[in-house]
Amino acid sequence: MSGIYVVFEKALKDNLKIKYLAIYIAIALLPFLMFANLSEEAKLFSTLNVELRAEYIAGFYTIFSFFWLAGIALAVLAVFICSGFVADELANRTLLLMSSKPIKRTHFILAKFAAFFITALLFAFLSFFFSIYLWASLFNLDIFSFSKFLPFILPLLFYSVFVILVFGSLATALSTIFSTRMKALLPLIAIIMLAFFAFIPIRSAAQSLGVYNKYYLDMLDLGYDLGNIYINMLDSYGIKLIPPMQSVMGTFTGVYKIPRHGLRIDYDHGIILRELEKTRYHSLKHSMVKWLIAPAILLLIGIFLFNRKDVH
Amino acid sequence: MGNEEIAIKTEGLRKVFGRFRKRIVAVKELNMEIERSTIHGFIGPNGAGKTTTIKMLVGAIRPTKGKAFIFDEPVGSVKAKRYIGYSPEHPNFYPMSAIDFLIYMGRISGMKREEARKRAKELMEWIGLEGFENKNAQRFSAGMKQKLSIVQALIHDPDILILDEPTANLDPIGRFEVIGKIGELARKERKTVFISSHILYELEKIVDHVTIIKRGNVLLQSSIASLRKRFSENHFIIDTSSNKQFIKRLEGIGNVKKVWINHEGKIEVNVSNGERFKKELIDLVKNSNIIMNEFSPYKMSLENIFIKLVESE
Numbered sequence: 001m002s003g004i005y006v007v008f009e010k011a012l013k014d015n016l017k018i019k020y021l022a023i024y025i026a027i028a029l030l031p032f033l034m035f036a037n038l039s040e041e042a043k044l045f046s047t048l049n050v051e052l053r054a055e056y057i058a059g060f061y062t063i064f065s066f067f068w069l070a071g072i073a074l075a076v077l078a079v080f081i082c083s084g085f086v087a088d089e090l091a092n093r094t095l096l097l098m099s100s101k102p103i104k105r106t107h108f109i110l111a112k113f114a115a116f117f118i119t120a121l122l123f124a125f126l127s128f129f130f131s132i133y134l135w136a137s138l139f140n141l142d143i144f145s146f147s148k149f150l151p152f153i154l155p156l157l158f159y160s161v162f163v164i165l166v167f168g169s170l171a172t173a174l175s176t177i178f179s180t181r182m183k184a185l186l187p188l189i190a191i192i193m194l195a196f197f198a199f200i201p202i203r204s205a206a207q208s209l210g211v212y213n214k215y216y217l218d219m220l221d222l223g224y225d226l227g228n229i230y231i232n233m234l235d236s237y238g239i240k241l242i243p244p245m246q247s248v249m250g251t252f253t254g255v256y257k258i259p260r261h262g263l264r265i266d267y268d269h270g271i272i273l274r275e276l277e278k279t280r281y282h283s284l285k286h287s288m289v290k291w292l293i294a295p296a297i298l299l300l301i302g303i304f305l306f307n308r309k310d311v312h
Numbered sequence: 313m314g315n316e317e318i319a320i321k322t323e324g325l326r327k328v329f330g331r332f333r334k335r336i337v338a339v340k341e342l343n344m345e346i347e348r349s350t351i352h353g354f355i356g357p358n359g360a361g362k363t364t365t366i367k368m369l370v371g372a373i374r375p376t377k378g379k380a381f382i383f384d385e386p387v388g389s390v391k392a393k394r395y396i397g398y399s400p401e402h403p404n405f406y407p408m409s410a411i412d413f414l415i416y417m418g419r420i421s422g423m424k425r426e427e428a429r430k431r432a433k434e435l436m437e438w439i440g441l442e443g444f445e446n447k448n449a450q451r452f453s454a455g456m457k458q459k460l461s462i463v464q465a466l467i468h469d470p471d472i473l474i475l476d477e478p479t480a481n482l483d484p485i486g487r488f489e490v491i492g493k494i495g496e497l498a499r500k501e502r503k504t505v506f507i508s509s510h511i512l513y514e515l516e517k518i519v520d521h522v523t524i525i526k527r528g529n530v531l532l533q534s535s536i537a538s539l540r541k542r543f544s545e546n547h548f549i550i551d552t553s554s555n556k557q558f559i560k561r562l563e564g565i566g567n568v569k570k571v572w573i574n575h576e577g578k579i580e581v582n583v584s585n586g587e588r589f590k591k592e593l594i595d596l597v598k599n600s601n602i603i604m605n606e607f608s609p610y611k612m613s614l615e616n617i618f619i620k621l622v623e624s625e
Contacts, residue, residue, distance in 0.1 A: 002419070002422060003420050003421075003422070006416065006419040006420050007420065010406075010416060092404055092406070093400075093402065093403070093404040094404060094405065094406055096367075096372055096400050097398070097400065097403070097405075097417075097461075097464070098420075099370065099371055099372035100370035100371060100372060100393060100396065100398035100474075101393060101417070101420045101421060102390045102391075102393040102394045102420070102421055102422065103390070103420055104390060308374055310329075310367075310372070310373045310374060311367070311372040311373065312367070312372075312373075
């Protein structure tokens, strides 16, 4: 067991560098800065009453967190760190030395994975902290509005754990299967694209043509499953998005049905007349199983192949 | 099995790389036994399968067929790896200071941090790397990397040292120095050393046993003493006051198979029966006016034995 701890400790030390953290936080905060300064929606906030404004700002934060902080940024971090677990050691010719040391290859990979998990969770937590602070500063939030953010932290952290495990497993598995970082990167980028972007244009077109369910496109729609998991996690903590935010989530993930004639919102009185209905293509269990089983199987295959790999 | 005197044992070890048309048999069927506390040279021409065999022994490569054991533990197992210290042919390290790297290697092998630090400092001084403890190991010269690699192999004080071309990147002085240190350490601490090298005149200074392989098969496994005996038996060097005259007289002896003057101007003679030849030679010298300056058994170098064996196959 001591070998695992030694590898874990070194990997953690390699990951936890102020330079990397600063770069990650800067990249994580960039979309928030851009949105607050450049978007039309951000200008709209000043015209709303205090309560609705707080709901909007909190809602946009939730969506940014889904797509960016706990989404693409974490997935890319996983890809960046985990895809090098084996490839970098091979390129550096250090894996040959490590192969001769009294540590099981499975333990070697799991130690690195554990170090990545801690790193990613810490980076995610710090990025939430800094982004909330930035978001509140950019919109001059009062204490009432700021308190709207606090319930998000826990479900966001749980969702982050999910994303870290899923993308970490995928990247680790592909790192063990392929010998170069580039070979591992290409399928990982494809999975990120599929999860976050690919079905945005396809979904609505397929739905309007009536082929989305008929031809089982929903089974490939990883973006829906990711959104379904996220919304369910928020629900389980009693967090409800306001309909305009549900509409945005619906557009990007297909979790909510978007009314044909748009939302009925009375901005003057701050009244939102009804909530959007969920599409419920899949149950939470279905979405979770799909996202967890495939990476877990791939990770097991990767570890199995890594144990048999010839190291030169 | 169960023999603690056998440090390394292989039984029909085979390694095939690739499939179908790209299939390469790197090691055909390797059977060998390496005794404990011996310094064992592992030699063979390029592509003979030396590095592949070594990588199978250290657990980096899985054998296609056959078995291998390190003190009765299957190669590749954690228990087997605890016995070995391995230095690869082209070592490279993590981007960290030499001392931190050595501590890391020691700790992975079960040492405590301070224990590893102390041993690392001692070994760095022993091999001549003192003063470089805090330098980035990745930026070391090839020779320094080679030395550091030997040190990392020794850090946890293993019973068996497996060294793949440990002097490949060293200058001639460094080569003799390192080879000498390895020999001295092995004898002093009764370690088993399994060492491959192309530079046979260096290797023969320390090895007491040798395995010669060619195309993935063992050509010969023997102690150096019996090997020399085998290849030098009935082969003598003679130097007289008139070699040109004396060689003609030697040609007349029926026991002599081949006689010639070598590059040093001395007579080399191959005979059928060495003992009989010695008596015949005494008679021959007695009955001539020639003065005998030298008569000695020919001591064939490892390199010559290797060439002779490999060429005859």
